[in-house]
Amino acid sequence: MTNYAYTIWIPLIPVFMFLILGLFGMKMKGSLAGILGTLGLLTITVLSYFTAYLYFFKTGEPEGGFQAITAYNIEWLAFTDTLRIHMGVLLDPISVMMLVVITTVSLMVHIYSIGYMKGEQGFQRFFAFLSLFTFSMLGLVIATNIFQMYIFWELVGVSSFLLIGFYYQKPSAVAASKKAFIVTRFADFGFLVGILIVSYFTGTFDFDLLTSGDGNIFQTIGAASFMGVSAITWALLLIFMGGAGKSALFPFHIWLPDAMEGPTPVSALIHAATMVVAGVYLVARMFVVFHFQAPGALEVVGYVGAFTSLFAAVIACTQFDIKRILAFSTLSQIGYMILALGVSEYGDEAGVGYMASMFHLFTHAMFKALLFLGAGSIIHAVHNNDLRNMGNLRKYMPITFITFAIAWLAICGIPPFAGFWSKDEILVAAFEKNKLIFFSSVFVAGLTAFYMSRLFFSVFFGKKQHYHHEPHESPLVMTFPLMFLALASIVAGFVPFHDLITSDGKSFETHLNYSIAIPSVAIAVLGMFIAFLLYYKESKVPDKISKSLGIFYTATLNKFYFDEIYLFVTRKILFNCVSQPIAWFDRHVIDGFMNSIAWAIQKSSFKMRDLQSGQVQQYAFVFVSGAIILVLCFAYWLN
Amino acid sequence: MIQDIPIQYFLIVSTTMFFIGVCGFIIRRNLITMLMAIELILNAVNINFVVFNKFLFPHQLQGHFFALIVVAIAAAEASVAIALFINIYRRFTNIEVENISEMKY
Numbered sequence: 077m078t079n080y081a082y083t084i085w086i087p088l089i090p091v092f093m094f095l096i097l098g099l100f101g102m103k104m105k106g107s108l109a110g111i112l113g114t115l116g117l118l119t120i121t122v123l124s125y126f127t128a129y130l131y132f133f134k135t136g137e138p139e140g141g142f143q144a145i146t147a148y149n150i151e152w153l154a155f156t157d158t159l160r161i162h163m164g165v166l167l168d169p170i171s172v173m174m175l176v177v178i179t180t181v182s183l184m185v186h187i188y189s190i191g192y193m194k195g196e197q198g199f200q201r202f203f204a205f206l207s208l209f210t211f212s213m214l215g216l217v218i219a220t221n222i223f224q225m226y227i228f229w230e231l232v233g234v235s236s237f238l239l240i241g242f243y244y245q246k247p248s249a250v251a252a253s254k255k256a257f258i259v260t261r262f263a264d265f266g267f268l269v270g271i272l273i274v275s276y277f278t279g280t281f282d283f284d285l286l287t288s289g290d291g292n293i294f295q296t297i298g299a300a301s302f303m304g305v306s307a308i309t310w311a312l313l314l315i316f317m318g319g320a321g322k323s324a325l326f327p328f329h330i331w332l333p334d335a336m337e338g339p340t341p342v343s344a345l346i347h348a349a350t351m352v353v354a355g356v357y358l359v360a361r362m363f364v365v366f367h368f369q370a371p372g373a374l375e376v377v378g379y380v381g382a383f384t385s386l387f388a389a390v391i392a393c394t395q396f397d398i399k400r401i402l403a404f405s406t407l408s409q410i411g412y413m414i415l416a417l418g419v420s421e422y423g424d425e426a427g428v429g430y431m432a433s434m435f436h437l438f439t440h441a442m443f444k445a446l447l448f449l450g451a452g453s454i455i456h457a458v459h460n461n462d463l464r465n466m467g468n469l470r471k472y473m474p475i476t477f478i479t480f481a482i483a484w485l486a487i488c489g490i491p492p493f494a495g496f497w498s499k500d501e502i503l504v505a506a507f508e509k510n511k512l513i514f515f516s517s518v519f520v521a522g523l524t525a526f527y528m529s530r531l532f533f534s535v536f537f538g539k540k541q542h543y544h545h546e547p548h549e550s551p552l553v554m555t556f557p558l559m560f561l562a563l564a565s566i567v568a569g570f571v572p573f574h575d576l577i578t579s580d581g582k583s584f585e586t587h588l589n590y591s592i593a594i595p596s597v598a599i600a601v602l603g604m605f606i607a608f609l610l611y612y613k614e615s616k617v618p619d620k621i622s623k624s625l626g627i628f629y630t631a632t633l634n635k636f637y638f639d640e641i642y643l644f645v646t647r648k649i650l651f652n653c654v655s656q657p658i659a660w661f662d663r664h665v666i667d668g669f670m671n672s673i674a675w676a677i678q679k680s681s682f683k684m685r686d687l688q689s690g691q692v693q694q695y696a697f698v699f700v701s702g703a704i705i706l707v708l709c710f711a712y713w714l715n
Numbered sequence: 716m717i718q719d720i721p722i723q724y725f726l727i728v729s730t731t732m733f734f735i736g737v738c739g740f741i742i743r744r745n746l747i748t749m750l751m752a753i754e755l756i757l758n759a760v761n762i763n764f765v766v767f768n769k770f771l772f773p774h775q776l777q778g779h780f781f782a783l784i785v786v787a788i789a790a791a792e793a794s795v796a797i798a799l800f801i802n803i804y805r806r807f808t809n810i811e812v813e814n815i816s817e818m819k820y
Contacts, residue, residue, distance in 0.1 A: 690816060693749075697741045 080147035083127055083165045086120045086175065087218065090211035093117075094204050101200030110190040113203035117186050117210065121179040124172075131172045132576055142576075144168035144284060149220055158279055164220040166283060169577040170360055170434055174217040174353075177441045180564070182210045182345060184557035188449050189341040191553035192456060202242060202339070209235040213350040217357060221281035222271050225361075229267065229322065229354065233260050236351050240338040252334035259331040263321020270314030273307060274365075287364040309370040316359060316377055323355025323410050326384040330638055332407060336399040340452030343399060344445045347406040353437050356413045363430055363579060367422045378418020382513040385411025387636075389523035393530070394622070394632045396463045398451050401531050402444070405487065408520060409440050415517065416502040419509035420579065427579030428586065429505030435573040436502055439494035442568045443486035446561035450480040453554055454535060457547035463531065467538035472547040475555045477536050479562040484532045486565040488525040489600045491593075497569035500593050507592055521596050525603030533611035718770075725766040732759035746800050746810040750793065757789045 093116035101109045131145075149164030186206060193199050212231035219225035234257075241253030275281050319325075324332035332352070336343055346352060359366065359377060366374045388407035395401045413433045420429025453476045458466055470477040486493035489500070499521060506514040549555065575583040610618050622629045631637065732755055739752030761782045768778025804810050 691813070693741050693744075693812065696737075700737055700741070 080127065080130070080145060080165070080167055082123070083167065083218070084148045086123050086127070086165075086179075087211055087214040089116050089120050090207040090214065094207040094211060097200055097204035097207060101204055104200055107190055107194065107199075109200035109203050110186070110193070113207055114183070114186040114190065116207065117179065117183045120210075120214075121183045124175040124179040127167070128172050128176050131167055132169075142169050146220055146284065152224075161223050161281065162221055163224050165218045166220040167218070170357065171217045173434060173438060173577055174357060175214065177353075177438055178210065178213050178217065178350060181441055181445045181561075182206070182213075182350070184445060184449070184561055185341045185345045188344075188452070188554050188557040189339075191551050192341055192452055193339065196339075198242065202239075205235060205238045205242070206342075206345070209239060209345060209350060213354070216354060219283070221283060222274070222286070223281045225358070226264075226267065226271055229318070230264065232322070232351055232354060233257060233264065236260075236335070236346055239342040239346070240335045242338055242342065246337070249337040252331075252337040256331040256335050259328055260321045263328050264318050266314040267318020267321075270311045270316075270318065273311035273314070277307065277311075283361060287362070305372070306370070308365075309373045312362065312366055312370045312373040313376060315362065316355075316373065316380075319355030319358040320380065321355070322358075323352050323414065324407055325355065325380050325411065325414060326387055327638070329384065329388065329407050330642060333400050333403045333635070336397070336403055340399065340448060340455060343403070344448030344452070347403065347444055347448060352406060352410055353413070353441070356410060356417070356433065356437055359414065359417050360430065360434060363417060363420070364422065366417075367420075367579075374418055376418075378415050378510065378513055381411045381414030381416070381418050382516050383411070384408070385415060385520045386516050386523075387411075389520045389527065391632055391635050392527040393523060394629060397461045398454065398463055398466075398531060398535065399448075399461055401463070401527060402447055402451055405447075405524065405528065406444060408524060409436070409444065409487070412499070412502055412517065412520070413437050413440070415513055416505055419506050419513060421509070423580045423582075425584050425586075426508075427584075428501055428574075429509070430579040431573050431577055431586075432498060432501030432505050434577045435571075436495075436498035438571065438573070439486070439498045439565070439568045442561055442564040443483040443494060446479060446483040446558060446565055447487065449554075449558055449561065450476050450483060453550045453558065454480075456550055456554070463534050466535045468536070469547060470536040473549045475549055475558060479555075479558040480532065480536070482562040482565050484528050486569075487528050488604060489521055489596060491597065492566075492569060494565045494567075494569035496593075496597070498573075500588065500596060501573075501586065503592050503596055504589050518596055518599055522599040522603040525600040526607050529604040529607030530611050533607060537612050722766060722770050725762060729759045729762040729766070732756075732762070744812050746803070746812055747797075749812065750796050750800075754789060754793065757785055761785050 093113055097104075097109050097113055104112070131142075135145075145167040147165040147167050149162050151160055152163040153161040155161075186203070189202065189206065193202050196202070209232070212228050212235050215228035216225055216232060219228060237253045237257040240256050241250050243249040271281070274286070278286065280286065321328045332347075335346060338346075366377070385408045388404045388411060392401050392404035392408065395404060413436050416429045416433035416436065418429075420427055420433070422430075453473065454466065454469065455461055457473060457476075458469070460466070482493065486495040489496045491497075503514065503517055503521075506517050574586045578584060610621075634640075736752045736755030736757075736759060739755065740749050743749055743752065764778045764782040764785070768775065772778070800810055803815060807814055
């Protein structure tokens with residue numbers, strides 16, 4: 077048995093980096109802070125790769141599949157005999173895979189940021205926050221128990237708040253960061269309640285015990301129910317609500333597009349590897365519980381995922397801000413991962429959805445990070461986010477162009493790039509379980525190809541633009557991560573996930589299912605072809621189409637007015653009907669009560685102050701009259 | 716002689732003097748009058764000392780001597796008080812007790 081105790085350093089190094097950069101960063105000159113942060117991350121990337129190598133190939137797959145290893149566990153809080161909270165490192169296929177994904181993407185983002193953020197005010201702060209973010213996410217994936225996960229879950233929320241609001245002098249960034257924090261925090265409330273319900277009935281937080289498979293631990297919960305639905309289903313739905321908040325699934329999706337206000341590398345980190353996949357990871361982590369205890373909840377998960385992917389893909393077709401298009405595409409892809417979990421079964425080939433979800437998470441991390449960093453490179457060159465102000469950039473930025481093209485092909489699902497393989501597995505899983513979800517996913521695949529191609533052709537081809545100053549290729553420190561991730565986007569699809577990461581830890585065989593692969597590629601090519609016709613050359617056709625769609629187009633352009641609906645609900649209904657009466661009660665009844673006590677004391681104090689007149693004669697009078705009264709009293713009582 | 720007079724008469728005189736002094740101290744606003752009132756109180760007490768000594772313990776002298784000590788203390792006190800009054804008068808040009816409130820707050 078290999079000793080994995082060193083893995084505790086994987087989350088610890090970033091937190092030390094955060095402290096060093098946070099405390100002493102202002103004294104560092106030039107890019108030193110960035111280089112230091114990157115070196116720290118390089119160390120843990122190496123450690124993570126080493127761990128993955130040891131776990132998958134050295135320890136290998138004994139009889140009965142990959143085992144979960146608790147590499148490190150300490151008791152952190154001991155409230156009572158039964159309520160004890162541990163902190164530790166849990167290694168199993170998905171957490172090791174996540175370690176690799178997070179460190180890789182985070183390292184690339186770090187390197188890229190040295191170039192992208194150069195000379196920005198708060199350069200050191202930026203790297204300190206990046207380290208904190210990486211730490212939180214690493215702590216989340218290696219959590220040994222659901223409570224540790226919750227703690228790091230909140231830390232992820234805080235660090236995303238810090239990073240989205242990085243440009244804190246910009247009101248829109250501040251608003252976006254608050255929005256992200258409040259929306260995710262609201263969803264986390266559900267998560268906490270879910271955790272409490274589960275642990276109340278089972279008496280444990282440990283994933284090991286919760287997911288041990290035989291389900292004995294849930295026997296006590298079996299009888300309990302609320303509103304005709306069993307308690308465990310409620311608990312899992314609430315936990316999924318937390319996951320939906322972090323993963324920006326419908327109806328908690330509203331924070332993600334606004335989170336684009338942060339610096340572009342942050343968007344890459346949030347979207348590709350860290351925050352938004354936390355929800356997917358959570359469902360995958362609890363998958364055994366979902367599947368055996370509450371199939372109904374899992375079905376809900378599937379439908380939410382499918383709806384989110386469709387909904388976001390439709391919106392993405394109409395947006396003009398390139399980062400927002402990518403944000404909606406992330407929503408759509410996260411929906412894919414979630415729906416794959418929703419349609420999955422447990423064990424062997426039936427568990428293809430679970431494998432596909434993790435596979436898609438892995439490949440998506442690579443190409444989405446690449447897309448965002450590429451978009452950052454474009455924005456860096458053009459100083460603009462708007463699609464309409466770009467065009468014909470391939471001449472100016474060859475490396476960005478080629479790497480972006482690879483990512484584009486990967487997300488569209490064109491073989492042999494990474495996205496094709498994982499998307500194909502998802503479609504296979506959906507086909508076997510639920511035809512409705514399957515057809516919606518195939519349609520989304522076409523839409524994805526269309527809007528990504530629209531973005532791609534508009535930026536790199538399209539009309540000739542006059543730029544204020546000539547756009548130029550980004551420096552090597554920014555293009556190196558692009559090239560690395562492009563390479564990863566090509567090869568990631570060939571990682572044999574069915575051998576490594578499966579629902580029950582045992583490997584199984586998968587074959588390319590041509591009856592599904594060929595139509596899905598065909599529809600992707602169709603989407604790309606339509607986009608090619610519309611956007612390759614400058615033309616008036618897209619405008620005409622959008623005009624003819626009328627109200628549907630306007631609604632989509634405005635993201636189906638979800639922001640407005642939420643604002644209406646909060647501002648008009650919650651504020652007026654709930655908050656303001658409570659505020660009135662607080663101000664007039666509670667404060668009034670306290671104020672009246674203070675008022676009474678003040679008034680009586682003024683009265684009492686008059687007693688201390690400072691006049692000797694008055695004192696003498698009181699003294700003498702007191703003495704006389706005493707004498708009279710004594711005379712009266714002693715007789 | 717003095718034993719022929721009953722003790723109550725002495726006590727009535729001294730009590731009357733004492734309360735005249737107390738009233739004077741409380742009522743009058745002039746510092747010198749207040750000082751005189753204090754002297755009255757002290758002398759009322761002195762009479763008591765002497766009378767009780769004479770009537771209850773005629774062969775001892777503690778009461779007499781205590782009266783003498785009180786007289787000496789009263790003299791010293793009067794001199795200090797008058798010195799203060801003179802300084803107060805120089806500063807405020809009057810010695811009404813209500814006007815001297817500078818160190819009150």
